[in-house]
Amino acid sequence: xxxxxxxxxxxxxxxxxxxxxxxxxxxxxxxxxxxxxxxxxxxxxxxxxxxxxxxxxxxxxxxxxxxxxxxxxxxxxxxxxxxxxxxxxxxxxxxxxxxxxxxxxxxxxxxxxx
Amino acid sequence: xxxxxxxxxxxxxxxxxxxxxxxxxxxxxxxxxxxxxxxxxxxxxxxxxxxxxxxxxxxxxxxxxxxxxxxxxxxxxxxxxxxxxxxxxxxxxxxxxxxxxxxxxxxxxxxxxxxxxxxxxxxxxxxxxxxxxxxxxxxxxxxxxxxxxxxxxxxxxxxxxxxxxxxxxxxxxxxxxxxxxxxxxxxxxxxxxxxxxxxxxxxxxxxxxxxxxxxxxxxxxxxxxxxxxxxxxxxxxxxxxxxxxxxxxxxxxxxxxxxxxxxxxxxxxxxxxxxxxxxxxxxxxxxxxxxxxxxxxxxxxxxxxxxxxxxxxxxxxxxxxxxxxxxxxxxxxxxxxxxxxxxxxxxxxxxxxxxxxxxxxxxxxxxxxxxxxxxxxxxxxxxxxxxxxxxxxxxxxxxxxxxxxxxxxxxxxxxxxxxxxxxxxxxxxxxxxxxxxxxxxxxxxxxxxxxxxxxxxxxxxxxxxxxxxxxxxxxxxxxxxxxxxxxxxxxxxxxxxxxxxxxxxxxxxxxxxxxxxxxxxxxxxxxxxxxxxxxxxxxxxxxxxxxxxxxxxxxxxxxxxxxxxxxxxxxxxxxxxxxxxxxxxxxxxxxxxxxxxxxxxxxxxxxxxxxxxxxxxxxxxxxxxxxxxxxxxxxxxxxxxxxxxxxxxxxxxxxxxxxxxxxxxxxxxxxxxxxxxxxxxxxxxxxxxxxxxxxxxxxxxxxxxxxxxxxxxxxxxxxxxxxxxxxxxxxxxxxxxxxxxxxxxxxxxxxxxxxxxxxxxxxxxxxxxxxxxxxxxxxxxxxxxxxxxxxxxxxxxxxxxxxxxxxxxxxxxxxxxxxxxxxxxxxxxxxxxxxxxxxxxxxxxxxxxxxxxxxxxxxxxxxxxxxxxxxxxxxxxx
Numbered sequence: 008x009x010x011x012x013x014x015x016x017x018x019x020x021x022x023x024x025x026x027x028x029x030x031x032x033x034x035x036x037x038x039x040x041x042x043x044x045x046x047x048x049x050x051x052x053x054x055x056x057x058x059x060x061x062x063x064x065x066x067x068x069x070x071x072x073x074x075x076x077x078x079x080x081x082x083x084x085x086x087x088x089x090x091x092x093x094x095x096x097x098x099x100x101x102x103x104x105x106x107x108x109x110x111x112x113x114x115x116x117x118x119x120x121x
Numbered sequence: 122x123x124x125x126x127x128x129x130x131x132x133x134x135x136x137x138x139x140x141x142x143x144x145x146x147x148x149x150x151x152x153x154x155x156x157x158x159x160x161x162x163x164x165x166x167x168x169x170x171x172x173x174x175x176x177x178x179x180x181x182x183x184x185x186x187x188x189x190x191x192x193x194x195x196x197x198x199x200x201x202x203x204x205x206x207x208x209x210x211x212x213x214x215x216x217x218x219x220x221x222x223x224x225x226x227x228x229x230x231x232x233x234x235x236x237x238x239x240x241x242x243x244x245x246x247x248x249x250x251x252x253x254x255x256x257x258x259x260x261x262x263x264x265x266x267x268x269x270x271x272x273x274x275x276x277x278x279x280x281x282x283x284x285x286x287x288x289x290x291x292x293x294x295x296x297x298x299x300x301x302x303x304x305x306x307x308x309x310x311x312x313x314x315x316x317x318x319x320x321x322x323x324x325x326x327x328x329x330x331x332x333x334x335x336x337x338x339x340x341x342x343x344x345x346x347x348x349x350x351x352x353x354x355x356x357x358x359x360x361x362x363x364x365x366x367x368x369x370x371x372x373x374x375x376x377x378x379x380x381x382x383x384x385x386x387x388x389x390x391x392x393x394x395x396x397x398x399x400x401x402x403x404x405x406x407x408x409x410x411x412x413x414x415x416x417x418x419x420x421x422x423x424x425x426x427x428x429x430x431x432x433x434x435x436x437x438x439x440x441x442x443x444x445x446x447x448x449x450x451x452x453x454x455x456x457x458x459x460x461x462x463x464x465x466x467x468x469x470x471x472x473x474x475x476x477x478x479x480x481x482x483x484x485x486x487x488x489x490x491x492x493x494x495x496x497x498x499x500x501x502x503x504x505x506x507x508x509x510x511x512x513x514x515x516x517x518x519x520x521x522x523x524x525x526x527x528x529x530x531x532x533x534x535x536x537x538x539x540x541x542x543x544x545x546x547x548x549x550x551x552x553x554x555x556x557x558x559x560x561x562x563x564x565x566x567x568x569x570x571x572x573x574x575x576x577x578x579x580x581x582x583x584x585x586x587x588x589x590x591x592x593x594x595x596x597x598x599x600x601x602x603x604x605x606x607x608x609x610x611x612x613x614x615x616x617x618x619x620x621x622x623x624x625x626x627x628x629x630x631x632x633x634x635x636x637x638x639x640x641x642x643x644x645x646x647x648x649x650x651x652x653x654x655x656x657x658x659x660x661x662x663x664x665x666x667x668x669x670x671x672x673x674x675x676x677x678x679x680x681x682x683x684x685x686x687x688x689x690x691x692x693x694x695x696x697x698x699x700x701x702x703x704x705x706x707x708x709x710x711x712x713x714x715x716x717x718x719x720x721x722x723x724x725x726x727x728x729x730x731x732x733x734x735x736x737x738x739x740x741x742x743x744x745x746x747x748x749x750x751x752x753x754x755x756x757x758x759x760x761x762x763x764x765x766x767x768x769x770x771x772x773x774x775x776x777x778x779x780x781x782x783x784x785x786x787x788x789x790x791x792x793x794x795x796x797x798x799x800x801x802x803x804x805x806x807x808x809x810x811x812x813x814x815x816x817x818x819x820x821x822x823x824x825x826x827x828x829x830x831x832x833x834x835x836x837x838x839x840x841x842x843x844x845x846x847x848x849x850x851x852x853x854x855x856x857x858x859x860x861x862x863x864x865x866x867x868x869x870x871x872x873x874x875x876x877x878x879x880x881x882x883x884x885x886x887x888x889x890x891x892x893x894x895x896x897x898x899x900x901x902x903x904x905x906x907x908x909x910x911x912x913x914x915x916x917x918x919x920x921x922x923x924x925x926x927x928x929x930x931x932x933x934x935x936x937x938x939x940x941x942x943x944x945x946x947x948x949x950x951x952x953x954x955x956x957x958x959x960x961x962x963x964x965x966x967x968x969x970x971x972x973x974x975x976x977x978x979x980x981x982x983x984x985x986x987x988x989x990x991x992x993x994x995x996x997x998x999x
Contacts, residue, residue: 036149037156054180055153059146060188067131067192075145080159082152085145 020061025097033088070096204516222482226525229478232471234533234564240464242554244457249382251326255414258455262448274406286430289423291415294321295408302655302853304368305355309853316395324413331359332377340394345373349381351390370657403441424449460548463873470880473623477884480616481891483575488898490579511580518576526568545868609895616891617935620884622943627881628964630874636956643797645734646859650834652826652841653855670849671824677844683832686732689824691724694799695866706765707775720808724817732829740772740792748815756792761808803955834858889979896983908995917988924987928980
């Protein structure tokens with residue numbers, strides 16, 4: 008799989024951003040992009056700008072909150088952190104993702120019967 | 122807060138505060154780009170290369186901004202604004218069609234708003250008492266007789282047994298009364314007076330506005346409670362009424378004032394203790410009983426218990442209670458029973474009108490949609506999906522509907538006042554009628570529903586348009602081949618069917634109103650002036666005075682110039698509340714207990730029959746000699762004579778009723794009078810016994826004085842009032858003519874007939890406009906074809922008859938459908954019709970004829986236009 012298809016991306020991107028914030032703590036958009044890059048290697052080819060649409064979706068759902076702070080190049084940057092509702096959502100999503108992944112995995116491992 | 126809601130909320134917030142919505146976004150993106158650039162520089166790129174690479178891996182900044190904005194806003198809201206703006210332009214661009222739509226719609230909505238206001242206030246709004254649903258009317262029900270729909274009286278002993286033996290009521294009380302003379306502050310007036318048992322106010326959960334209600338111990342006391350309005354009218358404010366004295370038959374001290382608006386039953390001014398009636402006969406039904414159910418007791422439960430008590434009483438007192446049981450009815454049902462049929466009927470009628478209005482508007486929209494086929498096709502071709510096009514058309518419909526709704530509400534508000542003015546005065550709570558929240562909600566709902574109804578059809582049609590065909594259409598002309606011409610024909614037929622059904626209903630109601638007016642009543646109401654007076658009398662001496670007052674007054678009135686004859690009668694014809702009782706005939710086999718036949722009792726003075734032109738069939742009228750102390754006499758009507766004596770002679774036989782003194786030898790029948798429908802013109806005469814006033818002065822001592830005049834009856838009012846005042850200054854006097862009283866009796870049929878007829882005419886007018894509109898459009902659409910036909914030799918006559926026959930086919934189809942529908946539905950009218958069958962062929966034929974004639978006229982204008990098409994002009998159009 009060279010590239011993740013964009014339809015798959017939206018839901019998974021939100022999930023990945025949530026996971027990143029949960030794992031590392033408050034991050035700004037650039038930091039999140041780096042983290043995603045680091046996790047996925049070069050297999051995730053996405054415009055880094057897309058991160059901001061995910062951030063807005065998550066914020067509108069009340070799963071993350073934002074606060075202004077200073078970035079490493081000493082500019083003002085918005086730092087996002089996961090909220091309690093966000094953690095609950097992450098747990099739900101993780102569970103259902105694992106379930107789906109498990110089912111699909113088992114299906115794909117089926118060998119043709121003779 | 123659910124996530125979807127929260128998302129919506131934050132979007133909304135962002136949308137409203139749009140200016141500050143992307144605050145800091147530039148800064149955020151800028152920072153991000155800078156960090157990326159630094160990273161690429163650190164990997165060894167030149168600043169220029171690094172900047173480009175940073176932009177590359179970030180993606181389009183403008184695109185992102187756009188995405189974010191969209192995510193923060195409501196695209197459909199923007200589109201809606203577009204749609205509305207566009208719809209406004211469309212509406213203004215075709216002002217005549219738009220106006221037609223708005224007016225049509227306003228008529229439909231207005232009629233519905235007005236009638237629903239009536240229904241709402243009279244039938245749906247809760248009564249102004251605490252837990253009004255628990256207030257129950259308790260009354261006897263006769264298993265072997267027809268029970269009137271009105272309030273039925275109970276006997277005092279039955280009441281005491283019901284109260285003592287039942288466990289489901291918190292309180293039970295009886296009351297009874299009517300209009301009597303009341304002297305307050307020395308001024309004699311008519312007051313609506315009720316006697317009531319102490320629990321009466323508890324039944325209604327009323328608390329006094331001032332003072333107190335009387336107690337169980339005061340059941341014989343000379344105290345009274347007055348209504349709030351009466352207290353204010355006579356004493357300025359409620360508290361000032363306390364301690365004052367008023368005089369009815371005796372002097373009463375006001376101890377309490379009822380709460381604002383409390384005036385049960387009817388418009389009562391004064392309540393006073395009923396006294397104790399221990400020895401009253403069980404067969405004498407004089408009181409109305411009300412009770413308040415205990416909380417948690419279901420009506421069914423209470424009914425079962427009371428039925429049991431009724432059965433026990435029936436066995437215990439077979440003489441008086443045979444075939445008599447007890448029924449419970451919520452007071453609201455009882456109050457609105459008479460009005461509800463009429464109001465639901467009217468609501469059904471205006472619903473029909475609205476439906477026709479919708480059909481008409483749908484038709485107009487279809488015509489317009491067809492004319493706009495090209496425009497819509499262009500929009501589709503440019504990428505507007507079918508949903509978007511439908512939404513556009515629906516927005517237009519809703520907008521037109523909204524404007525129509527506003528106009529309609531205003532019109533409804535105005536007509537409501539007119540309806541109330543001509544409505545029967547005894548519709549309960551008529552003075553409370555107003556447009557409230559529920560009416561507004563109803564109207565809005567109706568508007569939305571009908572806008573969708575008349576908008577969706579045309580909208581879907583537009584969305585299904587064949588693009589290439591429509592694009593080839595020339596600007597300003599309709600789509601050839603008639604978009605929805607079949608739909609339009611069906612709509613016209615539906616309109617015809619609906620308005621035909623309404624017109625038939627109106628015709629039937631009008632005819633039965635005419636029939637009611639033509640009924641041979643058996644007496645004459647013409648030029649009869651009724652003088653209502655009241656001389657309260659409690660003691661025998663007072664009764665004697667009352668008797669003399671009436672004797673003298675009648676004598677004086679008789680001598681007045683212009684008076685042909687004058688007499689007195691206890692119960693005014695056409696007014697409820699006459700007394701009736703069982704009777705026996707000496708010499709006839711004694712009927713089994715409880716099976717005694719019942720007859721109305723009417724007390725009259727000599728000359729009454731002559732005054733109202735009732736024909737004496739046999740024997741004689743009463744004379745001045747038939748007075749107290751002389752042998753008792755009676756006159757019976759033909760119905761009773763037939764029932765009791767068959768073909769035998771009634772004269773000279775002896776009859777006994779509840780009004781016969783026990784000591785006497787019964788009453789000798791001295792005359793037989795023709796049957797008179799003096800209760801209601803649509804009810805056949807009951808068996809009736811007439812008794813001479815001088816032998817039955819009665820406890821109420823109230824007599825209606827009727828004068829048959831040679832001149833206009835109301836010109837006598839002044840002199841009669843003076844004569845009454847001269848005889849007794851404490852007697853209040855009021856006048857009405859018998860014709861007025863009769864008209865009041867027919868108030869419901871008149872109200873129904875007038876309103877339904879009005880609405881039906883409205884419906885027909887709408888339908889005709891619909892026919893005319895559709896035909897005009899079809900003609901203009903067919904102009905080229907007509908041109909060709911004429912060029913090929915068709916005559917003007919042919920074209921004319923072609924158009925007319927096309928239209929008449931539609932009308933005929935509609936009439937047929939309407940006829941079938943009418944026959945199926947019109948049975949609901951049965952109960953309100955008199956003297957005419959719901960399938961009266963004459964009415965149906967007349968209405969159909971009228972329809973065909975007017976439809977012919979409506980279609981002849983476009984047909985004429987078609988026949989005048991100039992082939993040269995028409996052919997050159999293409």
